[in-house]
Amino acid sequence: MLKCAIIGSGPTAIYTLKHLLDSVEKYFDLTVFEKATVPGKGTPYGSEGCSLHDLSNSSSLEIPSICQSLEAWLISRSDVQLQNFNIKRDKISDQSFYPRFILGDYFADQLSQLVARGNKTGHNIQVKASTQVYDLEVLPEGIRISYIQDNKEQHSFFSKVAIATGHAWPQETSRTLNYYLSPWPISKLDGIKPGTIGILGSSLTAIEIAINLALKHGRFERIAKGVVQYQVAEHSKDLHLTLFSRKGILPEADFYVSDPYIPLDVFKESKIYALCAKAETEANFPLLENLFTLFKAEIILNDPDYARSMNLEQLTIEEFHAQYFKERIQGNVFTHAKEDLTKARQTYQTQQTIPWRFAILRMNDLFDSACPYFSAEELQCFNQSLRLILMDNYSCVPHKSMEKIIALHEVGILDVLAVGDDYTLSPHSDNGGAFLKLENGEVREFQTFIDATGQPTLGATNFPFKTLLSQGKIKDALVAYASQDISDRDIRQIQPEEVLKTVKIMGRYFYKIEGIAVDKLLHPIGEDGIEVRLNCAALPFLLELKPLIQAITTANKLGETIAMDFISYYSANTVKLDQER
Numbered sequence: 001m002l003k004c005a006i007i008g009s010g011p012t013a014i015y016t017l018k019h020l021l022d023s024v025e026k027y028f029d030l031t032v033f034e035k036a037t038v039p040g041k042g043t044p045y046g047s048e049g050c051s052l053h054d055l056s057n058s059s060s061l062e063i064p065s066i067c068q069s070l071e072a073w074l075i076s077r078s079d080v081q082l083q084n085f086n087i088k089r090d091k092i093s094d095q096s097f098y099p100r101f102i103l104g105d106y107f108a109d110q111l112s113q114l115v116a117r118g119n120k121t122g123h124n125i126q127v128k129a130s131t132q133v134y135d136l137e138v139l140p141e142g143i144r145i146s147y148i149q150d151n152k153e154q155h156s157f158f159s160k161v162a163i164a165t166g167h168a169w170p171q172e173t174s175r176t177l178n179y180y181l182s183p184w185p186i187s188k189l190d191g192i193k194p195g196t197i198g199i200l201g202s203s204l205t206a207i208e209i210a211i212n213l214a215l216k217h218g219r220f221e222r223i224a225k226g227v228v229q230y231q232v233a234e235h236s237k238d239l240h241l242t243l244f245s246r247k248g249i250l251p252e253a254d255f256y257v258s259d260p261y262i263p264l265d266v267f268k269e270s271k272i273y274a275l276c277a278k279a280e281t282e283a284n285f286p287l288l289e290n291l292f293t294l295f296k297a298e299i300i301l302n303d304p305d306y307a308r309s310m311n312l313e314q315l316t317i318e319e320f321h322a323q324y325f326k327e328r329i330q331g332n333v334f335t336h337a338k339e340d341l342t343k344a345r346q347t348y349q350t351q352q353t354i355p356w357r358f359a360i361l362r363m364n365d366l367f368d369s370a371c372p373y374f375s376a377e378e379l380q381c382f383n384q385s386l387r388l389i390l391m392d393n394y395s396c397v398p399h400k401s402m403e404k405i406i407a408l409h410e411v412g413i414l415d416v417l418a419v420g421d422d423y424t425l426s427p428h429s430d431n432g433g434a435f436l437k438l439e440n441g442e443v444r445e446f447q448t449f450i451d452a453t454g455q456p457t458l459g460a461t462n463f464p465f466k467t468l469l470s471q472g473k474i475k476d477a478l479v480a481y482a483s484q485d486i487s488d489r490d491i492r493q494i495q496p497e498e499v500l501k502t503v504k505i506m507g508r509y510f511y512k513i514e515g516i517a518v519d520k521l522l523h524p525i526g527e528d529g530i531e532v533r534l535n536c537a538a539l540p541f542l543l544e545l546k547p548l549i550q551a552i553t554t555a556n557k558l559g560e561t562i563a564m565d566f567i568s569y570y571s572a573n574t575v576k577l578d579q580e581r
Contacts, residue, residue: 010042015559040111045104177432198446248418376511
């Protein structure tokens with residue numbers, strides 16, 4: 001047996017285990033390390049990452065099945081369990097959205113089932129919960145994992161190790177009084193008093209934070225189908241929430257999808273992989289341009305009326321980005337939100353999707369696969385344009401959440417503010433909270449500030465296993481510029497001195513991103529080459545190179561990549577392992 005380990009037990013680890021077990025080719029001696037007391041939930045779905053009210057925007061239809069689908073798992077729950085979940089049995093469906101903590105329970109149960117199945121069929125699998133891994137070291141005899149379990153430092157050796165630690169929030173939770181660098185752990189919201197509260201971000205994360213704060217200072221009441229009212233508590237009349245972001249818009253409401261895995265007609269996997277192969281071997285191959293041509297052709301085929309309405313065929317990436325968000329930026333935020341919610345409800349009533357949005361949704365995962373092949377110029381262009389469209393389209397908001405945000409606005413509790421690119425945010429040193437200075441010189445003061453922009457990207461210096469860093473096994477990711485016609489003077493003009501993103505190495509210019517260098521199989525690329533005994537799928541360290549990686553479907557793909565690599569490594573080392581045995 002190959003003695004291997006997975007650090008972390010969230011969705012990526014679970015899908016890794018699933019694909020290992022589905023392959024029946026090899027048997028593994030596998031240890032899963034998890035710092036939480038209940039393994040399997042993952043940070044976004046555990047008690048620190050969500051409240052009882054936070055809705056997931058992934059339905060059962062969108063979550064790759066493990067031992068069973070989320071819908072089937074809910075149907076198999078007892079009446080008492082469903083009552084605790086506040087779910088009516090006759091309302092369970094593959095299209096419904098459920099609180100994130102329920103997904104956490106689902107993933108935890110699926111992990112338990114996989115472990116039982118694996119041990120029954122010949123594997124040796126154990127899960128070490130309440131175990132903090134604090135270091136890794138690469139040695140000739142294997143990977144040494146150092147961890148604390150039952151308040152004791154311990155060490156174990158493994159032939160193969162996957163790092164699947166998921167989200168990582170800032171260790172420094174606040175910069176000063178009432179200035180929070182992230183909303184997690186979610187319990188920190190409990191002590192926030194009513195007053196002016198600024199929330200950086202306007203995605204589902206920021207929306208759920210606003211709803212959580214509102215629930216601590218009042219209540220929502222459904223007065224009619226699709227209509228919610230908010231009543232602020234008498235002692236919380238000073239409550240006012242501001243969501244602010246560069247564009248100052250809200251996400252769209254979720255729309256009906258019959259099957260998110262219906263094959264694409266133009267933007268096909270075979271074509272995308274062929275283009276990526278060309279980009280890898282041909283200098284200055286315009287990968288992003290070719291992908292965008294296929295992207296437009298797919299939308300034109302699926303929704304010709306939408307394509308004609310904006311003359312899509314003639315648009316550049318930057319022009320399409322501007323057109324895509326134009327209506328929401330120029331119009332009233334909440335007027336558009338109400339109209340969009342009405343249209344989104346109609347798609348469910350008629351069971352008819354929005355063709356162009358459905359097409360973009362299905363292209364998300366293939367764009368994620370292509371991102372590591374971009375040049376520096378292409379990655380920068382993608383991140384400033386097409387990435388925002390793909391994420392906006394994927395990160396739709398459940399109708400119940402949108403109803404509550406609209407209700408808060410209608411009673412004057414919440415507004416949305418566009419701050420543009422040129423704004424400054426600084427802590428209030430005396431009274432806590434923050435000052436927000438806009439481009440026009442206007443200053444807004446918030447008694448409490450919360451950064452709800454989600455998971456930040458992290459570079460090599462933030463990597464948690466310091467011995468790997470000192471061994472040179474982990475280094476910053478660099479993306480080569482397609483054009484090497486750059487002077488040192490140009491570099492100083494491109495980037496401010498304090499954040500030098502463009503670097504020159506052995507005569508070539510690279511763009512230094514916030515992340516670590518890995519190959520296509522997620523092996524870290526260090527100073528002395530590729531470390532095939534390690535796989536790194538730790539989300540914060542891959543996020544800038546693979547900016548669409550946060551989807552559950554991507555966790556499944558990462559898990560499959562790791563599992564297949566484990567199996568390949570086992571096959572390549574069978575003789576050695578047999579000798580050791």
